[in-house]
Amino acid sequence: MTPALLILTDFFRAANKALDYATNLAGPLGARLVLLHVRRDSILDSERLTGELSDLSTEATAMAMKQVANDLAVPVVAEIGHGRVAFAVADAVSRHHPLLVVLGRPDYSATPDELVRTTALDLLRTAPYPMLIVPHTLTSTVLPRRVLLAVDGEDFTIGPHAGAMRHLSRTLGVELTVLHVTPDADADVSEDDVMASVRRTGLGLDLPTPMRFRHAVAANPAEGILHAAQAGGADLVVVLARPRSFWGQLFHRSVTAEVLLHSPVPVLVLPTLA
Structure with missing residues (x-):
């Protein structure tokens, strides 16, 4: 079975940086990418991937995912999940068995640590899995040595x-x-x-x-x-x-x-x- 890297995306800067990094990793690993965007359907949803929520419609989201996938040089599966991110990720992990879950870390410099609630921390609490967090400030996506x-x-x-x-x-x-x-x-x-x-x-x-x-x-x-x-x-x-x-x-x-x-x-x- 071809190994996979599961990447969360919301189309913002940090997620795009993580996608670039994961794409470079996928090549030597012979891996395919599973691109996952989770739509938050509840107005009470307090989760944040980048501190912002995409307001794209379902159709626009599907078109954006297709465009991103077409621009990548490695095999890609694009999926749209719904509801709580941790549950959507757990479902995708159970089906694709990725090597890693990859996501971007946005700018939290103006927020005290004790007030930061990130998708990464929530995933580690509810669905522990090897996770690669890529900071939005990263200037190079060369392979780690x-x-x-x-x-x-x-x-x-x-x-x-x-x-x-x-x-x-x-x-x-x-x-x-x-x-x-x-x-x-x-x-x-x-x-x-x-x-x-x-x-x-x-x-x-x-x-x-x-x-x-x-x-x-x-x-x-x-x-x-x-x-x-x-x-x-x-x-x-x-x-x-x-x-x-x-x-x-x-x-x-x-x-x-x-x-x-x-x-x-x-x-x-x-x-x-x-």
């Missing part, structure tokens, strides 16, 4: 998504750096234990160069991750979303959410099973 994987040092598993992630890393020939952030420079950090937790997932298999380890000290783990990504020239950051992040404290206070909202480079969020 230098990948920073931020881990907390605990064992984790990504279950049925491990094969897809290995395929992505192997095909792109990424250089993978594993980052562990602690608030104390004197913290007892075992590089062997941290790297072993990653190796057990299979994420380091078949890479052109061995995984590298980096330890950083930061009172705020998210700031430590973002600083390390910038200092190391990473062009993709990978973060874990553990189940407790969804149901414990408010999700927008989690490290994953903070990195997702502020990273200048794309962020791949991997939901874990533990």
Whole structure:
């Protein structure tokens, strides 16, 4: 079965940037694109993909989707969903089994983090799936090579998504750096234990160069991750979303959410099973 990338679009700038990025990924992966636009049919709908809602009619939306699909150089399936975005995405995922769900991150610079409600965070709460978030400020859509994987040092598993992630890393020939952030420079950090937790997932298999380890000290783990990504020239950051992040404290206070909202480079969020 041909692999797929599922892209959410609302025809605004951030979604268009994500579509460009996904199109470049699709080529080397031999993947088709599933272009999904979700119409919000309820006047009480408070969800936002880009902070704006398209007011196109059903017919105009269908024409716009067709035009976008015709302009792409890779195979495309265009679909229009209805209702809540998370449910429409879950339905599309169940039918297409994509490698990733891809969406754009719009400009939230004028909105405090605690007031930001994004489609990405809602999807992670209700329908956890590997998700690539592309910031609207991204200036280049070249393929990612230098990948920073931020881990907390605990064992984790990504279950049925491990094969897809290995395929992505192997095909792109990424250089993978594993980052562990602690608030104390004197913290007892075992590089062997941290790297072993990653190796057990299979994420380091078949890479052109061995995984590298980096330890950083930061009172705020998210700031430590973002600083390390910038200092190391990473062009993709990978973060874990553990189940407790969804149901414990408010999700927008989690490290994953903070990195997702502020990273200048794309962020791949991997939901874990533990």
